[in-house]
Amino acid sequence: MSLDTSAQVYDHEAAGWQRGLYDDVKRTFRAPFVNWIFRTAMANEPAFLRYTWGQVAPVFDTRAFAQFSVDYRDAVLTELEVPVHEGRDLGLRPPEYRELQGQLATFDIVGPRLAVLFRTLARTLDGERVGGAAGGVDSTAPYPAALDRDRGREPTMVGPGETPPGTEETLAAVREAHDLGDGLPSIYRCLAQWPAALDAGWAAVTADEEALAAARGEADRLVEDFVGRLAYTPRTTPADLRSAGLGGAVEDMAALFGGFDAGGTDLLPLLSGYAAAVGAEGRRRL
Template identity: 45%
Template sequence: MDTNLELHAADATGWRAGMYDDIRATFRAPVVNWIWRTATANHPDLTRYLWGQVKPAFGTRAFAEASVAYRDAVLSAVDCPRYRPGALDLAPAEVRELRGQIATFDAVAPRLAVLFELVDRATNGGDVGSGVPDDRAATEPYPAGLDADRGLDPSMVAVDAVPEGAADAVAGIRAFHGFDDDSLPSVYRCLAQWPGFLSRLWTALEPELRSDDFDAAVADAGSVVDEYVGGLAYRPALSREAVVAAGFDGDAFDDIAGLFAQFNGGPVETVIPALPVFAESVGASGPRRP
Protein backbone atom coordinates (compact mmCIF):
# COMPACT_ATOMS: atom_id res chain seq x y z
CA MET A 1 0.00 0.00 0.00
CA ASP A 2 1.54 3.27 -1.13
CA THR A 3 0.16 5.77 1.39
CA ASN A 4 1.60 8.66 -0.62
CA LEU A 5 -0.72 7.77 -3.49
CA GLU A 6 -4.12 9.49 -3.54
CA LEU A 7 -6.96 9.99 -5.98
CA HIS A 8 -8.32 13.42 -5.19
CA ALA A 9 -11.96 14.21 -5.80
CA ALA A 10 -11.08 16.78 -8.47
CA ASP A 11 -9.27 14.07 -10.45
CA ALA A 12 -11.89 11.33 -10.06
CA THR A 13 -13.92 10.35 -13.13
CA GLY A 14 -16.50 7.73 -14.02
CA TRP A 15 -17.64 5.43 -11.23
CA ARG A 16 -14.87 6.73 -8.96
CA ALA A 17 -16.39 10.22 -9.11
CA GLY A 18 -19.82 8.74 -8.46
CA MET A 19 -18.55 6.78 -5.47
CA TYR A 20 -16.96 9.91 -4.04
CA ASP A 21 -20.29 11.72 -4.43
CA ASP A 22 -21.98 8.82 -2.63
CA ILE A 23 -19.46 8.92 0.21
CA ARG A 24 -19.99 12.65 0.67
CA ALA A 25 -23.77 12.29 0.62
CA THR A 26 -23.72 9.34 3.03
CA PHE A 27 -21.22 10.95 5.40
CA ARG A 28 -23.22 14.21 5.37
CA ALA A 29 -20.05 16.20 4.70
CA PRO A 30 -18.54 17.90 1.62
CA VAL A 31 -15.26 15.98 1.88
CA VAL A 32 -13.76 12.66 0.83
CA ASN A 33 -11.43 11.67 3.63
CA TRP A 34 -7.82 10.67 3.05
CA ILE A 35 -8.40 6.98 3.72
CA TRP A 36 -10.87 6.75 0.82
CA ARG A 37 -8.61 8.69 -1.52
CA THR A 38 -5.65 6.47 -0.73
CA ALA A 39 -7.55 3.18 -0.81
CA THR A 40 -9.12 4.13 -4.15
CA ALA A 41 -5.78 5.12 -5.66
CA ASN A 42 -4.18 1.82 -4.63
CA HIS A 43 -7.01 -0.72 -5.03
CA PRO A 44 -9.97 0.94 -6.76
CA ASP A 45 -12.15 -2.09 -7.44
CA LEU A 46 -11.71 -3.50 -3.95
CA THR A 47 -12.47 -0.09 -2.45
CA ARG A 48 -15.69 0.06 -4.46
CA TYR A 49 -16.61 -3.36 -3.07
CA LEU A 50 -15.68 -2.23 0.45
CA TRP A 51 -17.84 0.89 0.19
CA GLY A 52 -20.79 -1.18 -1.02
CA GLN A 53 -20.41 -3.44 2.01
CA VAL A 54 -20.15 -0.74 4.67
CA LYS A 55 -22.51 1.91 3.27
CA PRO A 56 -25.65 0.40 4.91
CA ALA A 57 -24.04 0.90 8.32
CA PHE A 58 -24.47 4.68 7.92
CA GLY A 59 -28.02 4.70 6.60
CA THR A 60 -30.13 3.77 9.63
CA ARG A 61 -31.75 5.68 12.46
CA ALA A 62 -29.66 3.54 14.82
CA PHE A 63 -26.55 5.08 13.31
CA ALA A 64 -28.07 8.56 13.58
CA GLU A 65 -28.66 7.94 17.28
CA ALA A 66 -25.13 6.59 17.71
CA SER A 67 -23.61 9.59 15.94
CA VAL A 68 -25.43 12.00 18.26
CA ALA A 69 -24.53 9.91 21.31
CA TYR A 70 -20.87 9.89 20.24
CA ARG A 71 -20.77 13.67 20.14
CA ASP A 72 -22.56 13.98 23.45
CA ALA A 73 -20.23 11.45 25.13
CA VAL A 74 -17.26 13.65 24.27
CA LEU A 75 -18.77 17.03 25.04
CA SER A 76 -20.34 15.88 28.31
CA ALA A 77 -16.94 14.85 29.63
CA VAL A 78 -14.77 17.71 28.39
CA ASP A 79 -14.85 21.32 29.59
CA CYS A 80 -13.86 23.01 26.35
CA PRO A 81 -13.30 26.73 25.77
CA ARG A 82 -16.00 28.62 23.88
CA TYR A 83 -15.42 31.65 21.71
CA ARG A 84 -18.08 33.99 20.41
CA PRO A 85 -17.65 34.95 16.72
CA GLY A 86 -16.82 38.52 17.68
CA ALA A 87 -14.06 37.37 20.02
CA LEU A 88 -12.07 35.40 17.43
CA ASP A 89 -10.09 38.39 16.09
CA LEU A 90 -11.03 37.36 12.56
CA ALA A 91 -12.93 39.07 9.76
CA PRO A 92 -16.57 37.93 9.40
CA ALA A 93 -15.76 35.98 6.21
CA GLU A 94 -12.93 34.16 7.98
CA VAL A 95 -15.23 33.32 10.90
CA ARG A 96 -17.75 31.81 8.50
CA GLU A 97 -15.06 29.71 6.86
CA LEU A 98 -13.59 28.58 10.18
CA ARG A 99 -16.96 27.57 11.61
CA GLY A 100 -18.10 25.90 8.39
CA GLN A 101 -14.91 23.94 7.88
CA ILE A 102 -14.69 22.74 11.47
CA ALA A 103 -18.37 21.72 11.31
CA THR A 104 -17.39 19.29 8.56
CA PHE A 105 -14.89 17.58 10.86
CA ASP A 106 -17.53 17.41 13.58
CA ALA A 107 -19.94 15.70 11.15
CA VAL A 108 -17.42 13.08 10.00
CA ALA A 109 -16.06 12.27 13.48
CA PRO A 110 -18.60 9.56 14.46
CA ARG A 111 -18.66 8.28 10.89
CA LEU A 112 -14.91 7.77 10.79
CA ALA A 113 -14.93 6.21 14.25
CA VAL A 114 -17.56 3.66 13.16
CA LEU A 115 -15.89 3.10 9.78
CA PHE A 116 -12.49 2.27 11.26
CA GLU A 117 -13.93 -0.01 13.93
CA LEU A 118 -16.31 -1.75 11.55
CA VAL A 119 -13.78 -2.47 8.82
CA ASP A 120 -11.09 -3.47 11.31
CA ARG A 121 -13.43 -5.96 12.98
CA ALA A 122 -14.97 -7.26 9.77
CA THR A 123 -11.61 -7.91 8.11
CA ASN A 124 -10.04 -9.45 11.20
CA GLY A 125 -12.77 -11.74 12.51
CA GLY A 126 -14.14 -9.38 15.14
CA ASP A 127 -17.67 -9.05 16.50
CA VAL A 128 -20.02 -7.38 14.02
CA GLY A 129 -23.79 -7.63 14.31
CA SER A 130 -23.88 -10.43 16.87
CA GLY A 131 -26.48 -8.72 19.06
CA VAL A 132 -28.93 -6.83 16.84
CA PRO A 133 -31.55 -5.18 19.07
CA ASP A 134 -35.22 -5.79 18.29
CA ASP A 135 -35.66 -2.08 17.76
CA ARG A 136 -37.19 -0.35 14.77
CA ALA A 137 -34.27 2.09 14.68
CA ALA A 138 -31.91 -0.78 13.75
CA THR A 139 -33.31 -0.83 10.21
CA GLU A 140 -35.31 2.41 10.00
CA PRO A 141 -33.96 5.02 7.54
CA TYR A 142 -31.58 7.74 8.66
CA PRO A 143 -33.37 11.08 9.33
CA ALA A 144 -32.81 13.21 6.24
CA GLY A 145 -32.14 16.50 8.02
CA LEU A 146 -29.62 15.38 10.64
CA ASP A 147 -26.10 16.73 10.04
CA ALA A 148 -27.12 17.83 6.53
CA ASP A 149 -25.74 20.90 4.74
CA ARG A 150 -23.93 22.47 7.67
CA GLY A 151 -20.29 22.08 6.71
CA LEU A 152 -17.86 23.56 4.17
CA ASP A 153 -15.16 21.79 2.17
CA PRO A 154 -12.00 22.13 4.31
CA SER A 155 -8.89 23.76 2.94
CA MET A 156 -5.51 23.12 4.58
CA VAL A 157 -1.93 24.22 4.82
CA ALA A 158 0.79 21.80 3.72
CA VAL A 159 2.43 19.69 6.44
CA ASP A 160 5.74 21.44 5.81
CA ALA A 161 4.24 24.93 5.55
CA VAL A 162 2.74 25.54 8.98
CA PRO A 163 2.65 29.32 9.65
CA GLU A 164 5.16 30.54 12.21
CA GLY A 165 2.38 31.77 14.48
CA ALA A 166 1.13 28.19 14.90
CA ALA A 167 4.52 26.45 15.17
CA ASP A 168 4.53 26.08 18.97
CA ALA A 169 0.95 24.84 19.00
CA VAL A 170 1.69 22.30 16.27
CA ALA A 171 4.71 21.02 18.18
CA GLY A 172 2.47 20.50 21.22
CA ILE A 173 -0.20 18.83 19.08
CA ARG A 174 2.29 16.37 17.63
CA ALA A 175 3.67 15.58 21.06
CA PHE A 176 0.20 15.02 22.53
CA HIS A 177 -1.12 12.73 19.80
CA GLY A 178 2.20 11.02 19.07
CA PHE A 179 2.77 12.14 15.47
CA ASP A 180 6.24 12.67 14.02
CA ASP A 181 7.42 15.85 12.31
CA ASP A 182 6.29 14.58 8.91
CA SER A 183 2.67 14.05 9.97
CA LEU A 184 -0.13 16.35 11.02
CA PRO A 185 -3.83 15.40 11.03
CA SER A 186 -6.08 17.19 8.57
CA VAL A 187 -8.05 19.04 11.25
CA TYR A 188 -4.91 20.79 12.49
CA ARG A 189 -3.74 21.57 8.98
CA CYS A 190 -7.16 23.16 8.52
CA LEU A 191 -7.03 25.16 11.75
CA ALA A 192 -3.47 26.29 10.96
CA GLN A 193 -4.98 28.55 8.28
CA TRP A 194 -5.85 30.74 11.28
CA PRO A 195 -2.58 30.45 13.23
CA GLY A 196 -3.51 32.94 15.94
CA PHE A 197 -6.72 31.09 16.69
CA LEU A 198 -5.06 27.66 16.65
CA SER A 199 -2.39 28.87 19.07
CA ARG A 200 -5.00 30.38 21.38
CA LEU A 201 -7.24 27.31 21.21
CA TRP A 202 -4.43 24.83 21.86
CA THR A 203 -3.12 26.83 24.83
CA ALA A 204 -6.58 26.71 26.41
CA LEU A 205 -7.40 23.15 25.40
CA GLU A 206 -4.19 21.18 25.89
CA PRO A 207 -4.54 20.80 29.69
CA GLU A 208 -8.07 19.48 29.22
CA LEU A 209 -7.00 17.00 26.54
CA ARG A 210 -4.26 15.74 28.85
CA SER A 211 -6.72 15.24 31.70
CA ASP A 212 -8.65 12.25 33.00
CA ASP A 213 -11.79 13.93 31.65
CA PHE A 214 -10.63 13.50 28.07
CA ASP A 215 -9.54 9.93 28.76
CA ALA A 216 -13.09 9.31 29.96
CA ALA A 217 -14.48 11.00 26.83
CA VAL A 218 -12.41 8.72 24.59
CA ALA A 219 -13.60 5.66 26.50
CA ASP A 220 -17.26 6.72 26.51
CA ALA A 221 -17.24 7.56 22.82
CA GLY A 222 -15.55 4.23 22.12
CA SER A 223 -18.31 2.43 24.00
CA VAL A 224 -20.90 4.08 21.75
CA VAL A 225 -19.06 2.80 18.69
CA ASP A 226 -18.58 -0.68 20.16
CA GLU A 227 -22.26 -1.01 20.96
CA TYR A 228 -23.35 0.17 17.53
CA VAL A 229 -20.98 -2.09 15.57
CA GLY A 230 -21.85 -5.06 17.76
CA GLY A 231 -25.55 -4.48 17.09
CA LEU A 232 -25.26 -3.66 13.39
CA ALA A 233 -28.28 -4.95 11.46
CA TYR A 234 -26.39 -5.45 8.18
CA ARG A 235 -23.16 -7.43 8.35
CA PRO A 236 -20.60 -6.59 5.65
CA ALA A 237 -18.98 -9.53 3.85
CA LEU A 238 -15.41 -8.44 4.48
CA SER A 239 -13.63 -11.52 5.79
CA ARG A 240 -10.58 -12.57 3.78
CA GLU A 241 -12.45 -15.61 2.53
CA ALA A 242 -15.46 -13.56 1.40
CA VAL A 243 -13.34 -10.95 -0.37
CA VAL A 244 -11.19 -13.53 -2.17
CA ALA A 245 -14.33 -15.50 -3.12
CA ALA A 246 -15.68 -12.28 -4.64
CA GLY A 247 -12.71 -12.29 -7.00
CA PHE A 248 -10.23 -9.96 -5.32
CA ASP A 249 -6.54 -10.52 -4.70
CA GLY A 250 -5.52 -11.64 -1.22
CA ASP A 251 -2.60 -9.22 -1.11
CA ALA A 252 -4.94 -6.33 -1.92
CA PHE A 253 -7.19 -7.46 0.92
CA ASP A 254 -4.22 -7.50 3.29
CA ASP A 255 -3.31 -3.96 2.21
CA ILE A 256 -6.80 -2.61 2.88
CA ALA A 257 -7.26 -4.53 6.12
CA GLY A 258 -3.90 -3.31 7.37
CA LEU A 259 -4.65 0.29 6.47
CA PHE A 260 -7.93 0.34 8.39
CA ALA A 261 -6.42 -1.51 11.36
CA GLN A 262 -3.69 1.12 11.51
CA PHE A 263 -6.29 3.89 11.65
CA ASN A 264 -8.31 2.10 14.29
CA GLY A 265 -5.53 2.50 16.81
CA GLY A 266 -2.54 4.62 17.69
CA PRO A 267 -2.58 8.43 17.47
CA VAL A 268 -5.87 8.58 15.58
CA GLU A 269 -7.65 7.22 18.67
CA THR A 270 -7.30 10.64 20.31
CA VAL A 271 -7.73 12.76 17.16
CA ILE A 272 -11.27 11.74 16.24
CA PRO A 273 -12.86 12.31 19.69
CA ALA A 274 -11.26 15.77 19.76
CA LEU A 275 -13.10 16.88 16.60
CA PRO A 276 -16.43 17.70 18.33
CA VAL A 277 -14.48 19.67 20.94
CA PHE A 278 -12.96 21.95 18.30
CA ALA A 279 -16.38 22.50 16.73
CA GLU A 280 -17.99 23.21 20.09
CA SER A 281 -15.36 25.86 20.83
CA VAL A 282 -16.71 28.04 18.00
CA GLY A 283 -20.38 27.04 18.29
CA ALA A 284 -20.28 24.79 15.21
CA SER A 285 -20.98 21.37 16.74
CA GLY A 286 -24.01 19.34 15.75
CA PRO A 287 -26.93 17.94 17.75
CA ARG A 288 -26.27 16.13 21.02
CA ARG A 289 -29.74 14.73 21.68
CA PRO A 290 -31.70 12.09 19.72
Protein backbone atom coordinates in the same frame (compact mmCIF):
# COMPACT_ATOMS: atom_id res chain seq x y z
CA MET B 1 2.71 -2.37 4.20
CA SER B 2 3.31 -1.92 0.47
CA LEU B 3 0.73 0.81 -0.06
CA ASP B 4 1.85 4.07 -1.59
CA THR B 5 0.20 6.41 0.90
CA SER B 6 1.24 9.43 -1.16
CA ALA B 7 -0.93 8.22 -4.07
CA GLN B 8 -4.47 9.58 -4.10
CA VAL B 9 -7.39 9.88 -6.49
CA TYR B 10 -8.73 13.35 -5.74
CA ASP B 11 -12.37 14.28 -5.94
CA HIS B 12 -11.91 16.37 -9.10
CA GLU B 13 -10.08 13.48 -10.79
CA ALA B 14 -12.75 10.84 -10.23
CA ALA B 15 -14.74 9.70 -13.26
CA GLY B 16 -17.10 6.85 -14.11
CA TRP B 17 -17.90 4.56 -11.19
CA GLN B 18 -15.28 6.34 -9.10
CA ARG B 19 -17.21 9.58 -9.51
CA GLY B 20 -20.40 7.87 -8.40
CA LEU B 21 -18.76 6.28 -5.38
CA TYR B 22 -17.25 9.59 -4.26
CA ASP B 23 -20.63 11.29 -4.62
CA ASP B 24 -22.19 8.56 -2.51
CA VAL B 25 -19.49 8.89 0.14
CA LYS B 26 -20.17 12.62 0.38
CA ARG B 27 -23.93 12.03 0.59
CA THR B 28 -23.54 9.33 3.21
CA PHE B 29 -20.96 11.21 5.29
CA ARG B 30 -22.96 14.48 5.01
CA ALA B 31 -19.71 16.21 4.03
CA PRO B 32 -18.61 18.31 1.04
CA PHE B 33 -15.31 16.47 0.63
CA VAL B 34 -13.86 12.95 0.39
CA ASN B 35 -11.56 11.92 3.23
CA TRP B 36 -7.93 10.97 2.68
CA ILE B 37 -8.49 7.30 3.46
CA PHE B 38 -10.97 6.93 0.58
CA ARG B 39 -8.69 8.79 -1.84
CA THR B 40 -5.72 6.62 -0.89
CA ALA B 41 -7.67 3.36 -1.01
CA MET B 42 -8.99 4.36 -4.42
CA ALA B 43 -5.48 4.98 -5.74
CA ASN B 44 -4.06 1.73 -4.36
CA GLU B 45 -6.91 -0.79 -4.31
CA PRO B 46 -9.87 0.57 -6.29
CA ALA B 47 -11.63 -2.79 -6.62
CA PHE B 48 -11.37 -3.29 -2.85
CA LEU B 49 -12.88 0.12 -2.19
CA ARG B 50 -15.74 -0.40 -4.65
CA TYR B 51 -16.63 -3.74 -3.08
CA THR B 52 -16.12 -2.64 0.52
CA TRP B 53 -18.07 0.60 0.25
CA GLY B 54 -21.04 -1.41 -1.01
CA GLN B 55 -20.77 -3.54 2.12
CA VAL B 56 -20.36 -0.82 4.74
CA ALA B 57 -22.44 2.06 3.35
CA PRO B 58 -25.78 0.74 4.72
CA VAL B 59 -24.35 0.99 8.25
CA PHE B 60 -24.48 4.80 8.03
CA ASP B 61 -27.96 5.14 6.56
CA THR B 62 -29.98 4.08 9.59
CA ARG B 63 -31.65 5.97 12.38
CA ALA B 64 -29.56 3.90 14.77
CA PHE B 65 -26.41 5.45 13.32
CA ALA B 66 -27.96 8.91 13.60
CA GLN B 67 -28.64 8.24 17.28
CA PHE B 68 -25.09 6.97 17.76
CA SER B 69 -23.62 10.08 16.10
CA VAL B 70 -25.40 12.51 18.40
CA ASP B 71 -24.66 10.33 21.44
CA TYR B 72 -20.97 10.29 20.46
CA ARG B 73 -20.88 14.08 20.16
CA ASP B 74 -22.78 14.56 23.42
CA ALA B 75 -20.55 12.16 25.33
CA VAL B 76 -17.40 13.95 24.20
CA LEU B 77 -18.68 17.44 24.89
CA THR B 78 -20.21 16.49 28.24
CA GLU B 79 -16.78 15.41 29.43
CA LEU B 80 -14.74 18.23 27.87
CA GLU B 81 -17.02 21.21 28.66
CA VAL B 82 -15.30 23.29 25.98
CA PRO B 83 -15.65 27.11 26.24
CA VAL B 84 -16.86 28.94 23.13
CA HIS B 85 -14.54 31.52 21.55
CA GLU B 86 -16.22 34.24 19.49
CA GLY B 87 -14.65 35.62 16.34
CA ARG B 88 -13.51 38.79 18.07
CA ASP B 89 -11.70 36.67 20.67
CA LEU B 90 -9.67 35.13 17.83
CA GLY B 91 -9.07 38.35 15.91
CA LEU B 92 -11.29 37.20 13.02
CA ARG B 93 -13.72 39.20 10.92
CA PRO B 94 -17.27 37.78 10.66
CA PRO B 95 -16.70 36.19 7.21
CA GLU B 96 -13.49 34.54 8.42
CA TYR B 97 -15.19 33.28 11.57
CA ARG B 98 -18.10 31.83 9.57
CA GLU B 99 -15.64 30.06 7.29
CA LEU B 100 -13.80 28.63 10.31
CA GLN B 101 -17.09 27.48 11.83
CA GLY B 102 -18.19 25.82 8.60
CA GLN B 103 -14.94 23.95 8.12
CA LEU B 104 -14.81 22.71 11.72
CA ALA B 105 -18.46 21.67 11.49
CA THR B 106 -17.45 19.34 8.66
CA PHE B 107 -14.90 17.61 10.89
CA ASP B 108 -17.51 17.37 13.65
CA ILE B 109 -19.83 15.58 11.21
CA VAL B 110 -17.31 13.11 9.82
CA GLY B 111 -15.70 12.20 13.17
CA PRO B 112 -18.22 9.57 14.33
CA ARG B 113 -18.55 8.24 10.78
CA LEU B 114 -14.83 7.67 10.47
CA ALA B 115 -14.77 6.07 13.92
CA VAL B 116 -17.37 3.50 12.87
CA LEU B 117 -15.77 2.94 9.47
CA PHE B 118 -12.34 2.32 11.00
CA ARG B 119 -13.65 0.03 13.74
CA THR B 120 -15.89 -1.99 11.42
CA LEU B 121 -13.12 -2.64 8.92
CA ALA B 122 -10.43 -3.15 11.55
CA ARG B 123 -12.51 -5.88 13.15
CA THR B 124 -13.74 -7.56 9.99
CA LEU B 125 -10.41 -7.44 8.17
CA ASP B 126 -8.97 -9.14 11.23
CA GLY B 127 -11.39 -12.01 10.58
CA GLU B 128 -14.25 -11.12 12.93
CA ARG B 129 -17.84 -11.24 11.72
CA VAL B 130 -19.89 -8.28 12.97
CA GLY B 131 -23.55 -7.44 12.56
CA GLY B 132 -26.70 -9.48 12.27
CA ALA B 133 -28.25 -8.23 15.52
CA ALA B 134 -32.03 -8.33 15.74
CA GLY B 135 -32.45 -4.73 16.84
CA GLY B 136 -35.44 -2.48 17.16
CA VAL B 137 -37.01 -0.26 14.52
CA ASP B 138 -34.13 2.24 14.58
CA SER B 139 -31.64 -0.43 13.52
CA THR B 140 -33.11 -0.47 10.01
CA ALA B 141 -35.17 2.74 9.84
CA PRO B 142 -33.80 5.47 7.54
CA TYR B 143 -31.40 8.15 8.71
CA PRO B 144 -33.24 11.45 9.39
CA ALA B 145 -32.77 13.50 6.23
CA ALA B 146 -32.20 16.85 7.96
CA LEU B 147 -29.62 15.77 10.56
CA ASP B 148 -26.18 17.30 9.85
CA ARG B 149 -27.26 18.25 6.33
CA ASP B 150 -25.69 21.37 4.80
CA ARG B 151 -23.83 22.30 8.01
CA GLY B 152 -20.26 22.08 6.84
CA ARG B 153 -17.96 23.70 4.32
CA GLU B 154 -15.19 22.03 2.37
CA PRO B 155 -12.01 22.24 4.45
CA THR B 156 -8.98 24.09 3.17
CA MET B 157 -5.57 23.34 4.62
CA VAL B 158 -1.97 24.41 4.79
CA GLY B 159 0.55 22.24 2.96
CA PRO B 160 1.61 18.92 4.52
CA GLY B 161 4.99 20.26 5.65
CA GLU B 162 3.99 23.86 6.43
CA THR B 163 4.18 25.47 9.86
CA PRO B 164 2.63 28.93 9.53
CA PRO B 165 4.02 31.69 11.75
CA GLY B 166 2.40 31.63 15.16
CA THR B 167 1.63 27.90 15.09
CA GLU B 168 5.06 26.51 15.94
CA GLU B 169 4.55 25.88 19.65
CA THR B 170 1.07 24.40 19.41
CA LEU B 171 1.87 22.18 16.42
CA ALA B 172 4.93 20.88 18.25
CA ALA B 173 2.67 19.98 21.19
CA VAL B 174 0.18 18.36 18.81
CA ARG B 175 2.87 16.21 17.20
CA GLU B 176 4.24 15.14 20.56
CA ALA B 177 0.82 14.32 22.03
CA HIS B 178 -0.31 12.31 19.02
CA ASP B 179 3.11 10.76 18.28
CA LEU B 180 2.90 12.02 14.69
CA GLY B 181 6.50 12.72 13.80
CA ASP B 182 6.47 15.32 11.04
CA GLY B 183 2.97 14.47 9.85
CA LEU B 184 -0.23 16.31 10.68
CA PRO B 185 -3.83 15.08 10.42
CA SER B 186 -6.18 17.16 8.30
CA ILE B 187 -7.86 18.85 11.28
CA TYR B 188 -4.58 20.50 12.33
CA ARG B 189 -3.64 21.48 8.80
CA CYS B 190 -7.06 23.14 8.65
CA LEU B 191 -6.80 24.89 12.02
CA ALA B 192 -3.28 26.09 11.22
CA GLN B 193 -4.82 28.58 8.79
CA TRP B 194 -6.10 30.43 11.87
CA PRO B 195 -3.30 30.28 14.48
CA ALA B 196 -5.40 31.86 17.25
CA ALA B 197 -8.15 29.28 16.69
CA LEU B 198 -5.59 26.48 16.72
CA ASP B 199 -4.20 27.71 20.04
CA ALA B 200 -7.64 28.19 21.58
CA GLY B 201 -8.96 24.84 20.39
CA TRP B 202 -5.92 22.88 21.50
CA ALA B 203 -5.96 24.57 24.91
CA ALA B 204 -9.67 23.88 25.30
CA VAL B 205 -9.60 20.15 24.52
CA THR B 206 -6.42 19.43 26.50
CA ALA B 207 -7.08 21.65 29.52
CA ASP B 208 -8.20 18.75 31.72
CA GLU B 209 -6.31 15.49 31.14
CA GLU B 210 -8.82 13.43 33.12
CA ALA B 211 -11.74 14.88 31.19
CA LEU B 212 -9.98 14.22 27.89
CA ALA B 213 -9.26 10.62 28.87
CA ALA B 214 -12.89 10.18 29.92
CA ALA B 215 -14.13 11.66 26.63
CA ARG B 216 -11.92 9.31 24.63
CA GLY B 217 -12.95 6.32 26.71
CA GLU B 218 -16.67 7.03 26.43
CA ALA B 219 -16.43 7.68 22.70
CA ASP B 220 -14.57 4.39 22.21
CA ARG B 221 -17.17 2.52 24.27
CA LEU B 222 -19.96 3.92 22.09
CA VAL B 223 -18.15 2.96 18.88
CA GLU B 224 -17.48 -0.57 20.10
CA ASP B 225 -21.09 -0.98 21.24
CA PHE B 226 -22.54 0.34 17.98
CA VAL B 227 -20.39 -1.85 15.74
CA GLY B 228 -21.19 -4.85 17.93
CA ARG B 229 -24.94 -4.52 17.41
CA LEU B 230 -25.23 -3.71 13.72
CA ALA B 231 -28.31 -5.04 12.00
CA TYR B 232 -26.40 -5.39 8.73
CA THR B 233 -23.43 -7.72 8.29
CA PRO B 234 -20.65 -6.28 6.11
CA ARG B 235 -19.03 -9.11 4.17
CA THR B 236 -15.51 -7.79 4.56
CA THR B 237 -13.62 -10.54 6.36
CA PRO B 238 -10.54 -11.98 4.65
CA ALA B 239 -12.62 -15.01 3.61
CA ASP B 240 -15.24 -12.72 2.06
CA LEU B 241 -12.60 -10.78 0.16
CA ARG B 242 -10.97 -13.93 -1.12
CA SER B 243 -14.35 -15.14 -2.35
CA ALA B 244 -14.75 -11.84 -4.20
CA GLY B 245 -11.32 -12.19 -5.79
CA LEU B 246 -9.79 -9.50 -3.58
CA GLY B 247 -7.60 -11.59 -1.31
CA GLY B 248 -4.47 -9.75 -2.40
CA ALA B 249 -5.74 -6.55 -0.77
CA VAL B 250 -6.34 -8.02 2.68
CA GLU B 251 -2.94 -7.49 4.31
CA ASP B 252 -2.46 -3.88 3.21
CA MET B 253 -6.04 -2.84 3.91
CA ALA B 254 -6.05 -4.53 7.32
CA ALA B 255 -2.89 -2.60 8.24
CA LEU B 256 -4.32 0.66 6.88
CA PHE B 257 -7.69 0.54 8.61
CA GLY B 258 -6.35 -1.09 11.74
CA GLY B 259 -3.80 1.69 12.09
CA PHE B 260 -6.39 4.38 11.61
CA ASP B 261 -8.71 2.71 14.10
CA ALA B 262 -5.96 2.74 16.73
CA GLY B 263 -5.02 6.36 16.03
CA GLY B 264 -8.61 7.50 15.66
CA THR B 265 -9.42 6.50 19.23
CA ASP B 266 -7.22 9.39 20.40
CA LEU B 267 -7.88 11.91 17.63
CA LEU B 268 -11.48 11.62 16.42
CA PRO B 269 -13.24 12.61 19.68
CA LEU B 270 -11.31 15.90 19.60
CA LEU B 271 -13.02 16.93 16.35
CA SER B 272 -16.26 17.68 18.16
CA GLY B 273 -14.32 19.65 20.76
CA TYR B 274 -12.70 21.86 18.13
CA ALA B 275 -16.07 22.61 16.54
CA ALA B 276 -17.62 23.39 19.90
CA ALA B 277 -14.77 25.79 20.71
CA VAL B 278 -16.02 28.11 17.95
CA GLY B 279 -19.74 27.53 18.47
CA ALA B 280 -20.03 25.11 15.54
CA GLU B 281 -21.09 21.93 17.33
CA GLY B 282 -23.94 19.91 15.92
CA ARG B 283 -27.04 18.56 17.58
CA ARG B 284 -26.61 16.46 20.70
CA ARG B 285 -30.14 14.98 20.66
CA LEU B 286 -32.27 13.56 17.88
